[in-house]
Amino acid sequence: MTANTPSELHKTVLKAVMHTPVVDMHTHLFAPPFGDMLLRGIDELLTYHYLIAEVMRVAPIDSGDFYAMPKRAQAGLIWRELFIERSPVSEACRGILTVLTRLGLDTASRNLDEFRGFFDALDVGDHVDLAFRTAGLKAAVMTNDPFDDVEREVWLRGFDPDDRFLPALRIDPLLNDWPRTCEKLAAWGYKVDTTLNHTTLAAVRKFLAEWLGRTKALYMAVSLPPNFAFPEESPRAEIMEDCVLPVARESGVPFAMMIGVKRGVNPALRLASDGVGLADVDSVVRLCGSFPKNKFMVTMLARENQHELAVATRKFSNLLLFGCWWFLNNPSLIDEITRMRFELLGLSFVPQHSDARILDQVIYKWDHSRRIIADVLADKYAGLLDADWAVNEHEIQRDAQRLLETNFRDFLSR
Numbered sequence: 001m002t003a004n005t006p007s008e009l010h011k012t013v014l015k016a017v018m019h020t021p022v023v024d025m026h027t028h029l030f031a032p033p034f035g036d037m038l039l040r041g042i043d044e045l046l047t048y049h050y051l052i053a054e055v056m057r058v059a060p061i062d063s064g065d066f067y068a069m070p071k072r073a074q075a076g077l078i079w080r081e082l083f084i085e086r087s088p089v090s091e092a093c094r095g096i097l098t099v100l101t102r103l104g105l106d107t108a109s110r111n112l113d114e115f116r117g118f119f120d121a122l123d124v125g126d127h128v129d130l131a132f133r134t135a136g137l138k139a140a141v142m143t144n145d146p147f148d149d150v151e152r153e154v155w156l157r158g159f160d161p162d163d164r165f166l167p168a169l170r171i172d173p174l175l176n177d178w179p180r181t182c183e184k185l186a187a188w189g190y191k192v193d194t195t196l197n198h199t200t201l202a203a204v205r206k207f208l209a210e211w212l213g214r215t216k217a218l219y220m221a222v223s224l225p226p227n228f229a230f231p232e233e234s235p236r237a238e239i240m241e242d243c244v245l246p247v248a249r250e251s252g253v254p255f256a257m258m259i260g261v262k263r264g265v266n267p268a269l270r271l272a273s274d275g276v277g278l279a280d281v282d283s284v285v286r287l288c289g290s291f292p293k294n295k296f297m298v299t300m301l302a303r304e305n306q307h308e309l310a311v312a313t314r315k316f317s318n319l320l321l322f323g324c325w326w327f328l329n330n331p332s333l334i335d336e337i338t339r340m341r342f343e344l345l346g347l348s349f350v351p352q353h354s355d356a357r358i359l360d361q362v363i364y365k366w367d368h369s370r371r372i373i374a375d376v377l378a379d380k381y382a383g384l385l386d387a388d389w390a391v392n393e394h395e396i397q398r399d400a401q402r403l404l405e406t407n408f409r410d411f412l413s414r
């Protein structure tokens with residue numbers, strides 16, 4: 001069937017984008033064998049660090065006292081301050097309401113205990129099934145940190161893989177805090193020295209190759225500060241060039257860089273303490289140009305970086321641009337950024353990842369983003385209709401599938 005008018009088009013596109021299964025290429029979710037590391041339910045949703053930052057602006061309590069409270073009490077305070085005392089208009093607040101309504105709960109009741117009862121009754125297996133089904137999620141890529149002692153034990157012990165939770169090796173400590181990471185590696189028996197001599201670099205490569213093998217990670221990833229530069233005389237640049245990139249090349253996995261986060265701008269807020277800064281797109285350009293046999297996946301946090309990054313992406317087929325990360329994951333910015341990306345890159349990017357930390361968040365993050373992606377895509381098809389190019393339903397579905405799954409999968413297997 002061909003969609004011949006803008007309103008038919010919009011309907012068809014919305015249906016395709018809302019129903020095409022997603023492979024979510026970056027989350028902080030964990031498969032059930034990781035136990036308590038898989039966060040879920042209303043109290044976790046309410047104490048999401050986005051909402052902690054918001055509540056600390058208005059609650060009559062300082063962050064030390066807030067964090068000393070039990071989770072349930074923290075959630076109760078956030079519910080009262082951000083949902084009852086004020087209307088919940090922020091994107092993170094609205095997200096919770098979307099989750100509740102999509103799960104069939106009556107938000108009009110404003111009854112937190114009723115919501116708690118619903119989630120408390122779900123066992124983990126049913127809860128994962130429900131969240132994935134409601135969000136239309138085929139799979140979610142985890143963030144697997146080999147330097148986290150609890151997580152490391154799970155990997156060393158082994159578990160039955162669940163193909164809805166895909167591994168990715170996260171190496172922030174290695175690239176952002178070499179002195180401390182060097183001590184850890186030495187304690188685990190690797191022959192390393194802070195001076196980064198040949199033996200040390202070989203040992204770091206061995207560590208990375210072993211963990212890629214153990215986890216079967218789809219890619220390696222790091223988050224980087226706004227002042228990240230390449231090349232540069234620093235342990236980070238040296239380890240990147242002499243360890244991460246060669247190991248990534250040999251194993252054929254991409255290296256994902258999430259650039260522009262200023263960690264700990266207000267340390268008292270803990271996980272909610274991070275800010276954003278303008279980063280250097282030229283460093284990405286130099287990496288993609290100097291290492292054509294490596295594959296890079298990049299997202300940047302500052303709105304002001306988005307145009308330059310999209311233009312850089314046009315120049316390198318070994319660069320996959322992805323997501324509207326964190327402070328960009330707001331409707332007005334997703335609309336603007338996605339529109340520009342279609343105009344500069346056609347369909348050759350990944351418009352969104354959820355960054356979900358709590359299982360149920362996949363429901364709202366994908367619901368909200370899919371609607372905007374659909375609106376923008378429908379506008380683009382309407383532009384084609386003006387030139388007598390009518391897209392048919394099959395073509396629309398194919399395009400939606402590229403955006404939500406196969407651009408990522410194809411890049412991995414290239």
Ligand code: FIX
Binds near residue numbers: 258271325326355
């Ligand atoms: O570095 C990251 O992967 C970030 O996404 C997180 O550190 C951040 O806390 C987050 O959850 C953003 O959405």
Ligand code: ZN
Binds near residue numbers: 027028355
């Ligand atoms: Zn993240």
